[in-house]
Amino acid sequence: MRLANKVAVITGAAQGLGAEIARRFREEGATVYICDVNADEGEKTALALAKLSSIGGASFLKLDVTSEESWKSVFEAVRQKSGRLDVLVNNAGINIRKNIEEMPVESLDAMLAVNIKGPFLGIKHALPLLRASGGGSILNMSSVCGIIGHKYTNETYTTTKGALTLLTKSIATRYAKDNIRCNSVHPSTVDTPLLQTVLSDPVRRAERYGEVPLGRLATATDVANAFVYLASDEAAFLNGVALPVDGGTTAW
Numbered sequence: 056m057r058l059a060n061k062v063a064v065i066t067g068a069a070q071g072l073g074a075e076i077a078r079r080f081r082e083e084g085a086t087v088y089i090c091d092v093n094a095d096e097g098e099k100t101a102l103a104l105a106k107l108s109s110i111g112g113a114s115f116l117k118l119d120v121t122s123e124e125s126w127k128s129v130f131e132a133v134r135q136k137s138g139r140l141d142v143l144v145n146n147a148g149i150n151i152r153k154n155i156e157e158m159p160v161e162s163l164d165a166m167l168a169v170n171i172k173g174p175f176l177g178i179k180h181a182l183p184l185l186r187a188s189g190g191g192s193i194l195n196m197s198s199v200c201g202i203i204g205h206k207y208t209n210e211t212y213t214t215t216k217g218a219l220t221l222l223t224k225s226i227a228t229r230y231a232k233d234n235i236r237c238n239s240v241h242p243s244t245v246d247t248p249l250l251q252t253v254l255s256d257p258v259r260r261a262e263r264y265g266e267v268p269l270g271r272l273a274t275a276t277d278v279a280n281a282f283v284y285l286a287s288d289e290a291a292f293l294n295g296v297a298l299p300v301d302g303g304t305t306a307w
């Protein structure tokens with residue numbers, strides 16, 4: 056198993072891509088902490104994933120990534136229960152879909168808080184525990200919008216994901232001395248139940264499929280597999296990488 060004996064904190068893991076990352080981590084033997092504001096879904100996900108492997112485990116911890124106190128409580132709980140931390144996955148993110156001219160400043164603040172302040176605080180408070188564990192891996196969920204100005208996506212989301220790309224590289228250079236690697240993952244559009252409304256419009260469907268050289272959307276498992284690799288010791292020399300999982304979308 057590729058993640059045996061590793062302890063991972065995964066944010067936004069109650070549902071969607073975070074839950075799939077947690078599922079794949081469990082298949083590879085990790086102990087995962089499902090961290091989310093949504094306690095009902097988070098508890099259910101943790102319960103289902105706990106049974107998935109005979110080694111490691113899964114438990115839910117309530118976390119609001121925008122709150123420094125909330126992060127401190129999570130890492131204190133992880134320290135008490137597991138005594139170590141090997142992987143932090145900053146996956147929680149929101150997208151309020153309005154172009155710059157229509158974006159209320161409150162929505163801008165909300166997106167900056169979850170998408171940037173969240174990972175910033177997570178990294179800030181994970182570092183001491185990662186260092187005490189002899190090093191580890193920090194993984195940030197960016198997007199193709201963290202690499203290119205994506206014409207179907209609003210400027211605010213792109214701003215937050217672009218900032219995350221360089222937060223990643225900055226951490227990668229500063230904390231490599233502590234054997235802490237930091238990488239970001241950049242998916243193109245993922246085929247999720249939430250996306251079905253967008254895909255039911257034939258024009259928007261053609262736009263989304265047409266931009267991918269491989270001619271299909273990403274699956275949640277495509278994305279989660281990249282996280283497994285970057286979290287594992289197979290990626291021991293990957294640091295500061297912005298890894299697209301986009302079927303070639305950013306390669307045109």
Ligand SMILES: NC(=O)c1ccc[n+]([C@@H]2O[C@H](COP(=O)([O-])OP(=O)(O)OC[C@H]3O[C@@H](n4cnc5c(N)ncnc54)[C@H](O)[C@@H]3O)[C@@H](O)[C@H]2O)c1
Pocket residue numbers: 066067068069070071072073090091092093118119120121146147148149150169196197198199241242243244245246247249
């Ligand atoms: N779905 C895509 O097509 C796609 C593509 C590229 C990147 N991404 C990124 O992947 C990540 C996950 O996306 P998704 O589609 O699974 O989203 P989702 O909305 O299905 O899940 C997001 C999760 O984050 C949690 N969350 C929201 N605010 C939080 C907070 N303040 N504190 C803790 N948890 C919070 C939600 O409760 C939810 O469980 C996001 O960062 C998103 O930007 C998604």
